[in-house]
Every structure is written in C-alpha cells, then in structure tokens.
Amino acid sequence: MSQTRVLTGITTSGTPHLGNYVGAIKPAIEASQDPNVQSFYFLADYHSLIKCQDPKRVQQSRLEIAATWLALGLDTDNAIFYRQSDIPEIPELTWMLSCVCAKGLMNRAHAYKAAVAENEEAGNQDPDKGITMGLFGYPVLMAADILMFNANKVPVGRDQIQHIEMARDIAGRFNHLYKGDYFTLPNAVVDEKSQVLGGLDGRKMSKSYNNTIPLFVAEKKLQKLVRKIKTNSLEPGEPKDPDACTLFQIYAAFASTEETATMRQQYADGIGWGDAKNQVFEYLNAHLEKPRERYNALMEDPGHIEAVLQKGAERAREETAVTMDRLRAAVGLGRFN
Template sequence: MSCCTSKANHNVRQLVNVAKRFKTSPSHTRGQRSLASSSTSTSTTITTQDATTPKIIFSGIQPTGVPHLGNYLGALQQWKRMQDSASPSTKLLFSIVDLHAITVPRSASILRQQKREMLAALLAVGLDPSRCTIFYQSSVPAHSELQWILSCTASTGYLSRMTQWKSKLSLSDSATVSSASAALKHGLFSYPILQAADILVHRATHVPVGADQRQHLEFARECVTNFNSSWGTDALVQPETILASSEEGARVMSLADPEKKMSKSDANHGSRVLITDDAGSVLAKFKKAKTDDLQSAGIGYDKSARPGVANLLEILAAFSEAKQSAEEIAKDFREEGVNYKELKERTAKAVIKGLEGVRERYLDLLDGDGNGKRLDEIAEEGGRKARASAEETMKAVRAAVGLGV
C-alpha cells in the first residue's frame, strides 16, 4: 500500500505540473485543425466530401431532468429538425449520456429519475424512436471499452489544454498536491476521451455541436488520427461538424440575470422556463424577466448594453414563424412603439405556442401508460439497436489492436 501511495502521489504531482504548464499554453498541437473557417456557418447544413456515403449523425445530452428553454433551443429543437429533414438513408443516434453525468455525484435514485425525465422529454418534443435510435449511454458497454482503448493513444498534453478542464482546475501557484488531489478527479480529466468514444463507436460522420463543444469534436478527430496511425488501420472514422445557425444555436440566458446562462442549478426557479411549464407559469416568469432602464429609447438589440432585452428578442426570434432575426424584430418593435411589457408578453406567447403539446405528451409518457411502461420499452429497444451499431465498430477495433479472435 505504501508503494502504491507513493506512486499515486507522484502521479498527482505530475498531473498538477502538467496542468499548470499548459494552463496558458496555445491551443495548437500536432494533428489539431482550426475550426475558425466553420464558425461562420449560418445554417444547420450537413456536408460531406462524398455525397453518396450514408450519413450517421450522433449527439448526446446529459440526464439533468426536465430540459429548460436553453436545452431545447440549443439541442433538442435542432435534433427534431434533423430528424424531419434528413434523408431516409441517414442514421440518427441520440444518447442520454448517464456515464458523463456521474462526474458530479448524485444519488442513484435521482439519476434514475432524471434519466427517465430526459427520455420522456426527448419523445415529447417529437423525436421518433422508429426513425432514430434513442438510448442510455450506459446500456452500451462498448462506449466504455472504446474509451479505454482510445486512452492508450490519447495525448495527456492535449487533454490538459481542454477548456473545460482548465476552467475547473483553478490551481493557484501555492496549491499543494494533497489539495489538488482532493479537488481533481480523473473522470473530469478523461471526460473528452469518453465523449470521443461516444461518437466514434457508432462511426458518426456528422456531429451537431455548439460553440463551446467544438474543441471536444476536434479532440475526437485527434483520437482517430492517433488510433489509426498507431495501429495501422482505418477502423475509426473522422467525424465532421454540424454548426447551427445563430438563431438555432441561440444561447439562452437567465431571465433573472441575463449575464448568466439559463441553468437548472440556479436557486431562483423564475430564472428558467422548463419545456413542461404550463402556460400560466411561462407567462408569469417572462413578466418578471429582468430588462433595463432604457425603455424610453425604444426596443433595441444590444447584447452588451442591454442583455436582458437582447435575451428576450433572441428567444422570440427562435420561435418566430416569420423567421425574423432578433435585430429585425427589434426594429419592427421600435417602429411600432412596443414597450417592455408587450415585449415580455409577446415572447411568452411565442414560447407557449412553440411548445404546445409538449407538457401533455411528457406527462402522459411518465404517468399515462402503465406508470411509464412505454418509456422502458423504448429505452430497451434503443439500447439493443445502439449495442448492435457499436459492435460493428468494436469488431474492427479489437482486430486492429489484437484483442479480437
């Protein structure tokens, strides 16, 4: 035990030193390509060098319970649009990533409940299990198996430069090994490897990402390069990026504090709108939304000077049937003389209409059919299909590494 402890402390020291060394390092590394050219994409388009190759789209979401408006506009609405517009040959996989969720410990009963709530929400917003594969990540052991195999060729230096890791690190120069060891968990450090495995185990050709996740997809591509090069194979596929338009990928801010993202961890329940809120609750929350003291200047779109008003305009634009931008809506409202009260009411009504039926479908799925029996059946079938998908990849991976028969 003393030998193991000594080695463990040595490894922690190495990890701390590596983390400090890369804390302010440039983000470039061998094999890493810039995504700057992709950041100006203005629509949810899917492109590939070979248009005849069937596409495989993968995306995942953490089981944090009932999604809020930010989750809906940032991911779920986009998933629904892809499902409805994709060609019949396109394979769609949407995962509830419960393995990722346990990087923040919670009770087993809460995790089970939140997984079911998220599954019900995905179905309630219109995802069709006959058209796409919806599954719990933990029901497919190959995700974890590929994570370990990828970790054997993944770069520690690259992982140390990941934005999420650096933001959580926050180590001072005087931090001791013991305090760093207590605060840092390997799951957080290796999180991007599991995320890469999620994508690669299903041979995903395209992955929808937000601005804050592009680095993770670039790391997945790095994993492909490292693995294929190390083992002399083409078993893993390089995934491409799907970037949403500014309207589709709108970053929804808190109604109570528009300087912060909308979050379920906020103690103020009025700061967020859940997709299962009834019409009365939605209207009440928007009526209390924070704006500013510049109403006399008319409605204006300025994210830095008027973040509260800008947030409402962006939400309204996301639900606009006329497909107007936030700037266009602001111009029209200014000409009409719309005041803040009307802006809040119009935004609330647009959200209520856009989410019409979601609450009823959600409640029916959880309680209306044998106490959620349909959810269990969908989860079981989705897991079966996802395991079959992953096994195709793992046969080639095991053969390349020498683990297969």
C-alpha cells in the same frame, strides 16, 4: 449513396429549458427526420456522473430528457435513440482508447485546465485537488461515443470543438498503431445560426446561473417566470430596442418572421413591458401546449419510454457488438479459434 452519420449526446444532469430547445433540440429533431442522414441521439448518462453524484437527480433527468425529445417529435424509426449506459461496448472502447491516448493530450483539455486554474487561484498546494479521473479523462469517453459509430459529423457548440479534435487525434493514433482504417475521423459541426437564449437575468440561459425557464413547466409557473425576465426602466410609449432585450429574443426564437417583424414594430411604438410580457407568455404557452400534454403523458408512462430506449439500444448494439469484435481482434484480444 451512403448516409451521412451524425451523432449527438445529451448530458442527463438537469431539466431541459427553452435555451436547450432552441439551441440544440429543435434542429436535432428536424435532422432526425432526414432520410439521407443516419442520426444517433443518446442520453449521455455516464457523462452526468462526472459532475452530479445525486442519483435521484440523474435518474429524474434521464426520464425528463427522454420524454422531452419524444414529446417534441424525435423520429425514432429513422434516428437511433439510446442510453449510453445501455451500451456496454462504450466503456470497453473507452479503455482501449485510453491505452493509446497521450496523457499530455488530456492535460490540455479546457475543463481540466480550468479546474487546475481554480485550485491555483484558491491557493491550494495540490493543483489537482478535487479533480476526479472522470473529469480528467472524459474527452476519451466522448471519443468512444463518437468513434464507436464512425460518426462523420458531430454538432457541437464552440466550447466543444476541442473534444472533436481530440477524438480525431485518438482515432488517428489507434489507426496508425494497429495499421488499419478502424475509425472514421469525425468533423465538428458548429451551427453559426444557432441561437443562444438569454435567461431571466439577461445572462446566457443556463442551469449553472439558475436563470432558466423549464421547457414544460406548468402554465401558471411559465407565466410567473416570463414576468420575471429582466427588462429596463423605459416607460410605456418610449421606443425600446428589441435587439438588446431578452424578452424579444425569446419571442423571436419561437415566432415566425412576420410575427417577429410585428413585435419589433411594437417595440418601436413603445409597447409597455407588462403588455410585452403578456404577449410573450401567451405565444409561448400556445406553442408549447400540445408538446407539454404529450410530455406529461410520457412522464406518467415511464414503461413506454423504457421500451423506446431498449429498442434503440438493440439497434445500436447490432452495430457495436460487431465493431468491438473487430477491435478486439485488432489489439490481440480476439477469441481463440
């Protein structure tokens, strides 16, 4: 039986936080250990250049994200873990796909439309002011990431479903024009059970809101951040609603069913916010202590991380080189024999 191919990209423009772990990293690492699945995990560092022109930040983010995935147990023997920028065939395929992709399709991309809308609301005469070709065309780069490995499934949030549909459109167009089954049409996989954690201010935890709790922040800093989580003014002894509480949500994302039920009862019994925050900190700190140690050791040994990524790139390029030879021949760019 052939393995199902699953591909996940991680944009390297920030520091991994608790929300990233719960919503994407944890389920992906569990999937990487399934022998029936061929997983591809990559650092989407070309994508990061669309929004971030700070080279130090991009470089640091690449290191932090790679160290995070390795510290948390990514199975790099089973999964293929690589940097997007180490695969030169990716931008080559992006150009080929750009040449069959309709501009009208890109005009409908959510990110582009939102940028145009912002310009119009600001009264700019040029609706494309400040919009780069990177932002406009990045769905094609995303399609190349996916189609290069003929991924069957691509786990995404609901806001990314459109990009998978675009990848299907582009793949179908290429297959039709060049009369062959060159690309598998991918399917978006949205995990309805995947949790979206609230941040320090109660909104979705996101670096855009500056309300995150970094995954491997130092113990004392973690304690300070947990204490900053927004709660209401209910006094100790007054029953509290756990389902409307970011603090409880964060705890439940890491705790067992039994532990969560116990905490829920404490809310009903009127636990004080100070006590609740201390319990959440102690639980998180204990849960993250060993991975944090591994993470810190990896950050001190970037050469090891580089070696892991180079090995992953070698495995990836064993496939991409063959694929591109076939595609070059298909479009008329093959070698003369």
